[in-house]
Amino acid sequence: xxxxxxxxxxxxxKTGQSMTLQCAQDxxxxxxxxxxxxxxxxxxxxxxxxxxxxxxxxxxxxxxxVSRLNKREFSLRLESAAPSQTxxxxxxxxxxxxGIYEQYFGPGTRLTVT
Amino acid sequence: xxxxxxxxxxxxxxxxAIASLNCTYSDRGSQSFFWYRQYSGxxxxxxxxxYSNGDKEDGRFxxxxxxxxxxxxxxxxxxxxxxxxxxxxxxxxTNAGKSTFGDGTTLTVKP
Numbered sequence: 001x002x003x004x005x006x007x008x009x010x011x012x013x014k015t016g017q018s019m020t021l022q023c024a025q026d027x028x029x030x031x032x033x034x035x036x037x038x039x040x041x042x043x044x045x046x047x048x049x050x051x052x053x054x055x056x057x058x059x060x061x062x063x064x065x066v067s068r069l070n071k072r073e074f075s076l077r078l079e080s081a082a083p084s085q086t087x088x089x090x091x092x093x094x095x096x097x098x099g100i101y102e103q104y105f106g107p108g109t110r111l112t113v114t
Numbered sequence: 115x116x117x118x119x120x121x122x123x124x125x126x127x128x129x130x131a132i133a134s135l136n137c138t139y140s141d142r143g144s145q146s147f148f149w150y151r152q153y154s155g156x157x158x159x160x161x162x163x164x165y166s167n168g169d170k171e172d173g174r175f176x177x178x179x180x181x182x183x184x185x186x187x188x189x190x191x192x193x194x195x196x197x198x199x200x201x202x203x204x205x206x207x208t209n210a211g212k213s214t215f216g217d218g219t220t221l222t223v224k225p
Contacts, residue, residue, distance in 0.1 A: 031211035042118075042202055042215040043158070050211055058212070090157055094211055100146050100165065101211045103204075105157040 001026050004106035006091050012112045013081040021076040021109050023091030031094045031101060032074040034058075034066060036087040037108075043090065049074055081113045117141055118205050120216035129225050133190040137203030137216055140184065144205035147179060147186045148213065152200045161188070161201075193223040 004025045013019055025032065030051045035043040035058075045058030047066040055066050063085060065077045074093075078085060089109045094101040119138050127133045139147075146165040150158035164170045164177040164186070176189040186205075190197055200220045206213030 033211075035215075040217070042120075042217040044215075045212065048212050056212075059214075096211060100163055101206055101213065102148070102160050102163060103150075103158075103213070105159070108157050 003027065004091055004093055004104055006089075006106035006109050008109060009107065010110050012114065013078075014114055015082060017081050018077065018079050019081065020078075021089055021091075021111075022073070023075065023106060024073045025091075025093040025104070025106075026072065027093060027095070027104065028071070029093035029095045029104075030071070031096065032068065033092040033094075033103065034064070034074065034076045035090045035092065036060065036085075037090060038087050046076065046089075081111075083113045085111065086113045087111060116216065117214045118203055118216035120201075120203050121219045123219040124222060125219055126222045126224060127193050129193060129195060129223055131193050131223075133193045133197065133221055133223070135188040135190075135201050135203075135219050135221065137186040137188075138184055139186070139205040139214075141205065141214075142181075142184065143207060144214075146206045146213075147177070148204040148206065149175075149177060149186075149188045150202040150204065150215075152202060152218065154199075158202055190221075193221075195223045195225050198222050 034046040049068040091106040092103040200218040203216040
């Protein structure tokens with residue numbers, strides 16, 4: 001099993017450009033997440049999907065959109081990138097066994113917006 | 115006030131010592147608590163979770179939960195240099211997948 005995979009690993013964008021970060025999991029998990037992590041800080045939730053076809057805003061959704069394409073894939077789109085979106089982006093998935101949601105993370109995408 | 119607060123760190127302990135990492139949370143509705151370890155430049159990985167008051171042990175790691183005090187801790191016994199990492203505390207809700215993370219505490223174990 002590959003677990004949670006993310007593409008690309010690194011990306012440099014100019015202000016105003018758009019891009020989509022891809023995430024896929026092969027663990028048959030229902031829940032998927034997108035986080036951003038700024039230097040020296042914890043993870044902040046951008047969007048969450050409890051199941052295929054549903055999405056919910058997290059703490060910092062402004063400037064982002066998501067698509068839960070199917071059970072495996074959850075993509076994050078930046079429509080018009082800004083320097084404030086320079087960060088490391090992590091995708092995660094979980095299954096709520098007994099109501100406990102252990103999260104499994106992908107390797108991350110390091111995004112720089114100039 | 116952040117929903118999940120952790121020791122500001124960094125924390126430095128000698129090899130073989132006990133490292134104590136602390137976390138407080140503000141939402142009394144939080145029901146499950148997680149400790150993740152994150153090596154520099156890597157993604158977080160789950161160490162353990164706890165949802166009942168008291169202690170939970172897994173090898174050299176012990177998680178402690180006190181719901182009355184809204185306090186969670188992680189003890190690492192016989193600390194090794196390979197334990198040097200940032201430790202993230204997270205609070206979640208049973209039957210709801212979302213959780214909130216603290217900013218992390220960086221631990222350095224010196225040989």
